[in-house]
Amino acid sequence: MGGAMKRVEDNSYLEQRGRVWWYNRRVPERFARLDTRRRIKESLGTTSLEQARHKRDLLAEADDHYWASLLIAEEAGPASNREAGEAVRRRYRMATVKALASGFTYQPIDHLATAAPIEEALARLLAVHHGAGPQEIPKVRDAEALLGGAPKPTVTVSEAFQIYVSEIAYNAQLYKSPNQQAAWEKTKRTSIQYFIDFAGDIALEEITRELALDYQKHWAGQVKPKDPKAEAIAPNTANRHIGNIRSLYADYFKHVGEEERANPFRNMHFKAKTRTEVPPFSSEWVREKILAPGATRKWRPELQLITLMLIETGCRPSEIINLRVEDFHIDEPVPYISIRARNDREVKTDTSERDIPLVGISLEAARRAAPRAFAHYYDKGELFSA
Structure with a gap:
């Protein structure tokens, strides 16, 4: 099923007639045999370019879903459950965004028939006929969107x-x-x-x-x-x-456009302790297990340096492992490392971004690591914990 609403760049598919903006889009060639409309022309009912762009995006997404559902139906033949389900989801999504573009929220037909105010039902009927034009038969997809006739998809x-x-x-x-x-x-x-x-x-x-x-x-x-x-x-x-x-x-x-649906899991929460105590490693343990001569001789050199940098920086292992060469600032008056988010990697929280001074054994380990960083362990935290 299609993703979040696609933003169409600039003024594509928009045409201004007088002061009013219209949606004007050619049916793509690959769908021409499935959709007999050569062009889709529809008044957006607004003189505001910003509102026109928003409605254009909704209509463009609705058409994309409509064409995709036609293609699925054509290619599937005797459709599998998966293909049939996808076609229904596309059709339902098309109806919801089409309704939004017309100024309504999608409502199932049984709701409109039994619970909606009569004024709303009449407004939807008038909108369907208005979209068809005086000499045309209303389009099925418009009626489905505004009168709630699209079959409701079910997903496991x-x-x-x-x-x-x-x-x-x-x-x-x-x-x-x-x-x-x-x-x-x-x-x-x-x-x-x-x-x-x-x-x-x-x-x-x-x-x-x-x-x-x-x-x-x-x-x-x-x-x-x-x-x-x-x-x-x-x-x-x-x-x-x-x-x-x-x-x-x-x-x-x-x-899928049902923002108001009540969540059955709402207001479910178990009270936890406000703070969990994490006992530190004792100085004796660090001296015997890490700093003692030969204690880490079987480790990879990179792993030894990572461990030593953890001792006096207070960093998370993932923060040290994923340092890049440019994050080491060894030649500064006060040497430090930079923990930063990047386009290809997140940090745990916004406050995790920081500069950390290097002293003692962590500084010496950083000097040795700086030329290449930790390529073997980069983005492979499981290797460190193993």
Whole structure:
């Protein structure tokens, strides 16, 4: 299914007639045999260029989904479940963005028939006929969008997660290195698999509040097990796994235009300790295990230098491992290293960006490491922990 709304550059597909802006787009040649319209012309109903561009983006995305659904239907033949599901999702997405472009939110036809004010239903009917023109039959896709006739797609939890990774969570992955991206996805996937193991790979929309509460009880039993011999998990571990399925639910339905859908996992949180004490390595342990002559002789030279730099800098291992040559400033009056985010790698938090003075054994290790940094371990933190 298509991703977040595509931003069309400049004034493409826009035409001004008098003061009013119109959407004017030629049907791409590859879809000409499937869409008999040579050109798509539609008034955007605004004299504002900014509003016209926004509506243009919505209509462009709607058309892209429409053509994709036609192509899927043509190529699939007797469609597989996956192909049929993708075509339905494209069609539904097209309807939601088409409705937005026309000034409405997409509502299923049963809602419009039973719960919507009569004035809204009439406004939608008039908009459908207005879009068709006085001598034309209203287009099916316009009627589906404004009158809620598009078949509603269903996706399983695992399918929704694949869509989440490939299309929705773009910003979350934008500046991650390949290794960071893999670790991010693995963490999310683990949480989603826990839910599937508990409830099955059911349709996302079939998750009820009752089921979500049962899932919360499942984790509560692990945070505080009844068996005194059982090992309890940390509250934050349970919070992370529930939070990941909650985020998937919210972000998926936001993606398909159902921002107002109540999240069954809302307001679920286990109270954790405000601070977890992490005991430091004792000076004796450091002297015997790292600084003693020959203690690290079997280690790779790079690994020895990384470990020594950790001692007096207070850095995370990943921060030292992923230093580049240009991050070493050995010849400055006060030698230091720079921890910075980059386009191809994130740091843990904004406050993680800092300059760290080098002294003592960390300075000597940095002098030796500076010419090449740590190429063997770069973006391979698992090698360090192994």
